[in-house]
Amino acid sequence: EGEGEKMRVISCCKAVPEEQDIVVAKDRQISFEKAEWKFGQYDLNAVEAGKQIVEATGGQLSGLCAGGKILDNSKLKKDILSRGLDNLYLVMDETMEQADTYQSARVLEAAIKKMGEFDLVLCGAGSSDLYAQQVGNQLGELLGIPVVNAVNKITPQGDKVIVERALENAIEVLEITLPAVLSVTSEINVPRIAGMKDIIAANKKPVTKLSLSEIEVADSQPASMVFSTLAPEQMERRLNILEGESDDVVDVFVKLLSAELK
Amino acid sequence: MTVNNVWVITDDQKAVGELCGGGRQLGDQVSVVLFGDQNEAQEAIASGADQVYLFGQPGNSVMIEAYSKSIAELLRAEKADLVMVYSSVRGKLMAGRIASGLATSALSNVSELTVEDGSIIAKHMVYGGAAIRTEKALSDTVVVTVGTGVFEEMPKDVTRQGKVTEVNPGVDNTGIRVLETRPKQGEAVNLSAAKRVVGVGRGFAAKEDLKMAEEFAALIGAELGCSRPIAEGEKWMSKERYIGVSGVFLKTDIYISLGISGQIQHMVGVNQAKTLVAINKDKNAPVFKQADIGLVGDIYNVLPQIVAKMKAQN
Ligand SMILES: Cc1cc2nc3c(=O)[nH]c(=O)nc-3n(C[C@H](O)[C@H](O)[C@H](O)COP(=O)(O)OP(=O)(O)OC[C@H]3O[C@@H](n4cnc5c(N)ncnc54)[C@H](O)[C@@H]3O)c2cc1C
Numbered sequence: 001e002g003e004g005e006k007m008r009v010i011s012c013c014k015a016v017p018e019e020q021d022i023v024v025a026k027d028r029q030i031s032f033e034k035a036e037w038k039f040g041q042y043d044l045n046a047v048e049a050g051k052q053i054v055e056a057t058g059g060q061l062s063g064l065c066a067g068g069k070i071l072d073n074s075k076l077k078k079d080i081l082s083r084g085l086d087n088l089y090l091v092m093d094e095t096m097e098q099a100d101t102y103q104s105a106r107v108l109e110a111a112i113k114k115m116g117e118f119d120l121v122l123c124g125a126g127s128s129d130l131y132a133q134q135v136g137n138q139l140g141e142l143l144g145i146p147v148v149n150a151v152n153k154i155t156p157q158g159d160k161v162i163v164e165r166a167l168e169n170a171i172e173v174l175e176i177t178l179p180a181v182l183s184v185t186s187e188i189n190v191p192r193i194a195g196m197k198d199i200i201a202a203n204k205k206p207v208t209k210l211s212l213s214e215i216e217v218a219d220s221q222p223a224s225m226v227f228s229t230l231a232p233e234q235m236e237r238r239l240n241i242l243e244g245e246s247d248d249v250v251d252v253f254v255k256l257l258s259a260e261l262k
Numbered sequence: 263m264t265v266n267n268v269w270v271i272t273d274d275q276k277a278v279g280e281l282c283g284g285g286r287q288l289g290d291q292v293s294v295v296l297f298g299d300q301n302e303a304q305e306a307i308a309s310g311a312d313q314v315y316l317f318g319q320p321g322n323s324v325m326i327e328a329y330s331k332s333i334a335e336l337l338r339a340e341k342a343d344l345v346m347v348y349s350s351v352r353g354k355l356m357a358g359r360i361a362s363g364l365a366t367s368a369l370s371n372v373s374e375l376t377v378e379d380g381s382i383i384a385k386h387m388v389y390g391g392a393a394i395r396t397e398k399a400l401s402d403t404v405v406v407t408v409g410t411g412v413f414e415e416m417p418k419d420v421t422r423q424g425k426v427t428e429v430n431p432g433v434d435n436t437g438i439r440v441l442e443t444r445p446k447q448g449e450a451v452n453l454s455a456a457k458r459v460v461g462v463g464r465g466f467a468a469k470e471d472l473k474m475a476e477e478f479a480a481l482i483g484a485e486l487g488c489s490r491p492i493a494e495g496e497k498w499m500s501k502e503r504y505i506g507v508s509g510v511f512l513k514t515d516i517y518i519s520l521g522i523s524g525q526i527q528h529m530v531g532v533n534q535a536k537t538l539v540a541i542n543k544d545k546n547a548p549v550f551k552q553a554d555i556g557l558v559g560d561i562y563n564v565l566p567q568i569v570a571k572m573k574a575q576n
């Protein structure tokens with residue numbers, strides 16, 4: 001065991017519907033029928049952090065996603081593969097679309113155990129739909145290995161990593177023995193934008209699909225029963241929108257604004 | 263309605279008052295886990311706690327989160343019905359580890375908690391604030407994370423009696439060593455109390471350009487806030503100043519956004535404002551769908567004009 005240790009990293013990403021495409025009905029029910037799907041904005045930081053590690057140490061970066069059938073969408077798969085993954089594992093089951101943080105962590109745990117040896121599991125700052133910021137914490141505890149959230153910097157060091165953790169009023173520097181689970185912040189890096197070459201290469205990367213029975217995860221009861229998911233009450237807005245940068249237009253704007261500030 | 267045993271866990275003493283207030287509202291018996299000293303335990307009792315478990319500092323190179331397993335065992339032994347963990351960074355990590363230990367999930371960032379027919383009902387935002395979910399918790403011990411601003415503090419009663427138990431359980435911290443803790447300057451600003459706020463977004467191309475916005479804000483007596491990427495990606499402003507679902511919720515009379523697109527995650531933080539004003543160069547920016555007054559224009563061209571005109575008025 002030394003400095004030259006190759007790292008096997010798994011970055012966890014969740015596919016979510018695009019919030020901007022949510023349609024709100026009169027009764028405040030929301031619909032995703034028209035929504036595009038994408039990977040959570042902050043999960044991309046987990047992929048980028050993994051990529052930077054394997055670029056530095058050598059090794060392999062795997063993506064792991066649990067979700068519904070939507071994961072089989074070729075555009076989605078290509079999108080995440082083109083961001084630097086060497087391979088991708090998909091756990092698909094319709095029940096995953098409603099999974100709570102414990103159920104998700106259980107499924108990821110079971111999948112990770114099937115995937116073989118690993119050094120580091122990376123999660124994002126929070127999923128774009130639930131933003132519970134919990135799946136990583138719950139997963140680490142289930143795997144029984146060191147787990148830390150709010151990780152702002154990761155430096156591999158042999159069979160350990162040195163991480164900086166962003167607390168409210170302090171930066172904590174930690175030495176963590178691998179394997180471990182880290183949830184990174186959205187500040188840790190700026191995810192790279194895939195180029196044409198990466199997109200083409202994505203087509204050739206192996207994708208392994210797993211079912212819940214293949215990963216042998218026993219049923220777990222949901223922690224809660226959802227009563228409703230409703231859009232918040234919206235205030236009526238006046239929508240008095242002026243266009244242009246001329247003196248006259250700005251003058252009208254300033255008058256309107258000043259009236260509000262009285 | 264109440265449940266029997268409510269537990270409060272916080273690593274930050276500033277949350278004790280409100281969480282104990284919430285505990286009193288929801289439970290017959292309120293127990294608090296603290297990592298501080300006797301004075302802090304007494305403050306918790308004055309705020310509504312019946313008993314306090316005081317966990318000692320676990321040693322220099324060990325995080326308090328290493329107590330998660332012991333806390334989970336304590337909660338199980340004491341038959342906790344509801345566990346409210348303060349949603350600090352440390353609190354979240356403990357909540358998740360404890361929840362896994364109790365084979366349940368952590369209901370996160372709840373905005374409202376009630377007890378109906380003996381069950382705990384929680385509300386929290388989902389889809390970046392596009393919706394509010396109401397759910398009934400089903401597990402024997404319900405674990406939630408809560409921030410400040412959800413519950414009211416009770417007036418402190420220094421004559422209240424309670425029991426303080428000092429505990430020094432073993433820590434399970436294999437594999438994590440704290441090498442160093444560097445204090446970092448937080449900013450003492452309370453945007454949620456401001457009556458007027460100007461918010462800046464990625465429409466600003468450079469940090470020094472924020473001076474324009476500062477001048478404008480000062481002119482109208484407003485606090486300056488921002489979108490998340492300005493605080494996190496660009497780090498031009500402190501995190502205490504970013505507005506939205508994962509940041510500050512405003513209760514202003516007026517909010518004026520400059521170069522902010524108006525994504526749902528930002529807008530939920532401002533949509534309680536009495537008046538929303540937006541300036542953006544893209545007339546299709548979503549921010550204009552929720553504006554009372556809007557100006558489609560380049561901030562670099564219109565803001566100096568606005569400032570000049572407003573100065574001339576005064
Ligand atoms: C789970 C989650 C939580 C989030 N929480 C938050 C949150 O709490 N708060 C938050 O703010 N965001 C949050 N976000 C991020 C959010 O989705 C948006 O990415 C962010 O709000 C966009 O910031 P912005 O409007 O400054 O930047 P952009 O979306 O890049 O918009 C910049 C705008 O400036 C305009 N512009 C550019 N140049 C000019 C100019 N010269 N003059 C005038 N206008 C100009 C453009 O037309 C554009 O509309 C969250 C995201 C996720 C996934």
Ligand SMILES: Nc1ncnc2c1ncn2[C@@H]1O[C@H](COP(=O)(O)O)[C@@H](O)[C@H]1O
Nearest residue numbers: 012013066123124126127132133134135
């Ligand atoms: N279904 C999932 N599949 C893969 N990764 C997930 C899943 N759910 C959550 N995660 C990971 O856990 C992080 C935290 O999620 P959450 O607790 O839902 O906010 C996300 O940023 C992802 O990295």
